[in-house]
Amino acid sequence: MAARNRDDIIRLNGIExxxxxTLPMCKTHFAKQPMKVQKGMQQYIYDDAGSEYLDCCGNIAHVGHCHPRVAHMGKKQLEILCTAQGFVTDVQSSYTKKLLTTVPPGLFDTVLLVNSGSEAVDLALRLAQNYTKRKDIICNQPSVFGHSSTLASFNYRYIKHTDFKPYSWVHHIPICNSYRGAYADSPTPVEDALAHMKDLILELEKKKTPVAGYLLETINTSGGNLISPTEYLAAATKLVKDAGGLVIVDEVLAGLGRLGMHWWPFQHFNFKPDILVCGRSLGNGQPLSAVLTTQAIACSILEYANSYGGNPVSCAMGMAVLEVISDEGMLLSSTAVGNHLKSGLTSLIDKHHNLGDVRGIGLSLVLDIVEAQTSKKPSKDIAERLSYLLRDKYKILVPADGPDGNCLFINPPLCFSLDNSRKLVQSVDLALTDVENGVTETVKSLYELNEEFQIPGDIFDGFMKRRPSSCDDDSVACKWPG
Amino acid sequence: MAARNRDDIIRLNGIExxxxxTLPMCKTHFAKQPMKVQKGMQQYIYDDAGSEYLDCCGNIAHVGHCHPRVAHMGKKQLEILCTAQGFVTDVQSSYTKKLLTTVPPGLFDTVLLVNSGSEAVDLALRLAQNYTKRKDIICNQPSVFGHSSTLASFNYRYIKHTDFKPYSWVHHIPICNSYRGAYADSPTPVEDALAHMKDLILELEKKKTPVAGYLLETINTSGGNLISPTEYLAAATKLVKDAGGLVIVDEVLAGLGRLGMHWWPFQHFNFKPDILVCGRSLGNGQPLSAVLTTQAIACSILEYANSYGGNPVSCAMGMAVLEVISDEGMLLSSTAVGNHLKSGLTSLIDKHHNLGDVRGIGLSLVLDIVEAQTSKKPSKDIAERLSYLLRDKYKILVPADGPDGNCLFINPPLCFSLDNSRKLVQSVDLALTDVENGVTETVKSLYELNEEFQIPGDIFDGFMKRRPSSCDDDSVACKWPG
Known part of the structure; x- marks a missing residue:
């Protein structure tokens, strides 16, 4: 089919x-009524009319939109050196060494820097396949591991389509969770899921195509924060390792302190990955992702090159992100604010029959919206109405997504405060009430919250009144504007 | 195998x-003796001792390392908005519209922004396969189309290894060139190459796996700048289109004005691609790549998402790159300086028996280093000695690479001047003489060139004394520092 008239196209503006x-087939938040964003600052973004929104889906802006310390390091590096592909730079080796300090000793000694999470997962799979000299990969579903041609076979959005044929060497096993999925109604979900894993490993061995690797999101973020029990993860990863396969964790969405306490989700559970994939949040918006592994596994691949992977600007900004997380105590605040938020949201379950479940750890939470708590039947329709109400009436961005379209994803920047948490809980409460009362039309004007919804956690308030940590260069004032 | 001691690793410095x-298996220039880079400015980079090198491999820094106008736009955007995935931004739609103005009308109306060239080629293949509802891809070899798991099957470095098995749906046909490759000794290379293409298309049709797409670098940059005759490209692409396949051009390495005259290499030849893949140079170091196609082809894919693709900082910097190329007349200067350089280098063929061929267009040139002009036998050894001599004695970066390791690649930033061209020709002359005289050890001190090597082209000198074009914001001085 011929191209449309280019000059007509060039005259189009904004959303149109x-x-x-750009976006004919690209995934957009609030797809029925997309939103134009002009500015981002801390945990807030601003549309083209200047309205402020609390950004609960801004997990890429990990330490806050346009954090001044991160921006400062990027701006400085832009004047010194932006590209050095094929050469060695101090800024890259400083960053990789710093990133290694975030993982427990004894696990990894090699860091491969790429641009996107997709590139990182794709590379991790190749490493596992080359190192084991095997091909077959087991992965948990529902999950989204990225958007390359190979990763389509690992993406629930593709797999569910009958006319899409995943690679025959990709094997899907259901996530082990007690609320949703294949084992939700079983009295013994862990035993059942482990039996499934054991059978699959044996079947692959019999077929002379033994398992090369087990790819999993430690907490199944993209599938709706379906968290597997610790005993399942420990035993399932051991089964794979005993069979000679490698364990690859995709911590692109939930990593780098989002869960609180630790830098990486796998540290919350009792197992050790062979390959850690991280990205998305690493550069606070600047393209930066990484594969952490051992030299022996990395060197199993013939050769790798990446034009922008490990570029000086991404490394300088990535370094600032790691420093900000440490210096601003974000591993602690993710836990504190996350617990506050989860307990507030969980308290709404008794009050609203459309709220089925609140899942997650730290600042990675999901509201599972249902037709009724008894049936647990996912309601995409109500989830979407809630997300538009929250956006247009309460000025909070919580998009609906997930395998059934019924999950509201809460992954805000880590500078999310207790005040933000209170406002979010209160607004979800009001929006659920609106839905119960049949309020469907969205309101475009700013809605002022007058009531104060009191839940415990005020002791953290002083801690939360954050100011950005200082830069290495003291002559430059690193402060949030305004 | 266990990880090495992390604390020992973290104590390592610099190149070690x-x-x-980071680099155990990553491709590095001058791999036997890598180089640490501290700074880049225009067409020069500086090592950790402060020595200045003329950067002839800096094709990522397309309009010059740290071009002040590009850096200014990046710095400005870093303070406003760095990430808006899933939302619409003016900076993204402005950039995509501007990029569409660089292609001839009637070809493309849709721009998909990603990070790397690899992501872009990978996406382009999926689009061709989805649109045609076919799988099989024909590609020219030797070539490197990127570094994803899928693209390994399209990469000569992998294909040549006997223990690597490319996907069965990837079909390699030799490049049609009169100096190197399968048809070099044929009196009728075009006819032979077209017969090969015709046979392959028929064979695929007979097997009920008809061709989905033909993936080619218009000028075969990664394979050593092997340029196919216009009549071959016109006829071969027509054969594929007549068989219902799409033509995908990978112009990641040679695009965006590097060849001079036009923005895109395919415009130098007489054919029309269905999908244009570009990257590498688009952001002047900032990760930015793109797929240009029609809406019908783009929408054949179910869904696509890319966390960083089209991020505001990359788009702002990409926009500045397009403006700089126009405002600083780089399409003209690539032609002028490129012609000057090519004629100077070509004049050395009569003088030096190790210089077999000088190939390329504009500022994408390759020196084919041979044992002797009569045998045309590639000499990786002499090419490497030349590249180290040029680096260490003459302070010019021209790495050796290519399928036989015997090509010296010249792809400098487009601000490369006639003075630079003169110095490069003179230095290649001297280095070839050094090799003939058995000079093998490299000299670490700066070598001063005393002679002036005169070749035509001085008329462009005034034009070449460039100053950076001004920014949109007149209050900010956009000038090269120092």
Missing amino acids: AERKI | AERKI
Whole structure:
């Protein structure tokens, strides 16, 4: 089919232009009524009318939109050196060494820097396949591990389509969770899921195609924060390792302190991965992702090159992100604010029959929206109405997504405060009430919250009134504007 | 195998650190003796001792390392908005519209922004396969189309290894060139190459696996700048289109004005691609790549998402790159300086028996280093000695690479001047003489060139004394420092 008239296309503006030129098949939040963003600052973003929204889906802006310390390091590096592919730079080796300090000793000694999480997972699979000299990969579903041609076979959005044929060497096993999925109604979900894993490993051995690797999100973020029991993860990863396969954790969405306490989700559970994949949050918006592994596994691949992977600007900004997380105590605050938020949201379950479950750890939470708590039947319709109400009436961004379209994902920047948590709980409460009362139309004007919804946690308030940590260069004031 | 002691690893510095932590299997220039880079400015880079090198491999820093106008736009955007995945931004739609103005009308109306060239080629293949509802891809070899798991089957470095098995749906046909490759000794290379293409297309049709797409670098940059005759490209692409396949051009390495005259290499030849893949140079170091196609082809894919693709900082910097190329007349200067350089280098063929061929267009040139002009036998050894001599004695970076390791690749930033061209020709002349005289050890001190090697082209000198074009924000001085 011929191209549309280029000059007509070039005359398009704003949302129309992006929908027709850039986004015809790209995933957009609030797809029925997309939103134009002009500015981001801390945990807030601003639309083209200047309205402020509390950004609960801004997990890429990990330490806050345009954090001044991160921006400062990027700006400084932009004047010194932006690309050095094929050469060695101090800024890259400093960053990789710093990143290694975030993982427990004894696990990894090699860091491969790439751009996107997709590139990182794709590379991790190749490493596992080359190192084991095997091909077959087991992965948990529902999950999304990225958007390359290979990773389509690992993506629930593709797998569920009958006319899509995943690679025959990719094997899907259901996530072990007590609320949703294949084992939700079983009295013995862990035993059942482990039996499934054991059978699959044996079947692959019999077929002379033994398992090369087990790819999992430690907490199944993309599938709706379905968390497997610790005993399942420990035993399932041991089964794979005993069979000679490698364990690859994709911690792109939930990593780098989002869960609180630790830097990496796998540290919350009792197992050791062979390959850690991280990304998305590493550069606070600047493209930066990484594969952490051992030299022996890394060197199993013939050769690798990446034009922008480990570029000086991404490394400088990535370094600032790691420093900000440490210096601003974000591993602690993710736990504190996350617990506060989860307990507040969980308290709404008794009050609202459309709220089925609140799942997650730290600042990675999901509201599972249902037709009724008894049936647990997912309601995409109510989830979408809630997400538009929260956006247009309460100025909070919580998009609906997930395998059934019924999950509201809460993954805010880590500078999310207790005040933000209170406002979010209160607004979800009001929006659920709106839905119960049949309020469906969305309101475009700013809605002022007058009531104070009191839940415990005020002791953290002083701690939360954060100011950005200082830069290495003291002559430059690193402060949030305004 | 266990990880090495993390604390020992973290204590490593500089080149040792990068080799052991980051680069164990990553491609490095001058791999036997890597170089640490501290700074880049225009067409020069500086090592950790402060020595200045003329950067002839800096094709990522397309308009010059740290171009002040590009850096300014990046710095400005870093303070406003760095990430808006899933939302619409003006900076993204402005950039995609501007990028569409660089292609001839009637070809493309849709721009998909990703990070790396690898991501872009990978996406382009999926689009071709989905649109045609076929799987099989024909590609020219030797070539490197990127570094994803899928693209390994399209990469000569992998294909040549006997223990690597490319996907059965990837079909390699030799490049049509009169100096190197399968048809070099044929009196009728075009006819032979077209017959090969025709046979392959028929064979695929007979097997009921008809061709989905033909993936080619318009000028075969990664394979050593092997350029196919216009009549071959016109006829071969027509054969594929007549068989219902799409033509995908990978112009990641040679695109965006590097060849001079036009923005895109395919415009130098007489054919029309269905999908244009570009990257590498688009952001002047900032990760930015793109797929240009029609809406019908783009929408054949179920869904796509990319966390960083089209991020505001990359788009702002990409926009500045397009403006700089226009405002600083780089399409003209690539032609002028490129012609000057090529004629100077070509004049050395009569003088030096190790220089077999000088190939390329504009500022994408390759020196084919041979044992003797009569045998045309590639000499990796002499090419490497030349590249180290040029680096260490003449302070010019021209790495050796290519399928036989015997090509010296010249792809400098487009601000490369006639003075630079003169110095490069003179230095290649001297280095070839050094090799003939048995000079093998490299000299670490700066070598001063005293002679002036005169070749035509001085008329462009005034034009070449460039100053950076101004920014949109007139209050900010956009000038090269120092």
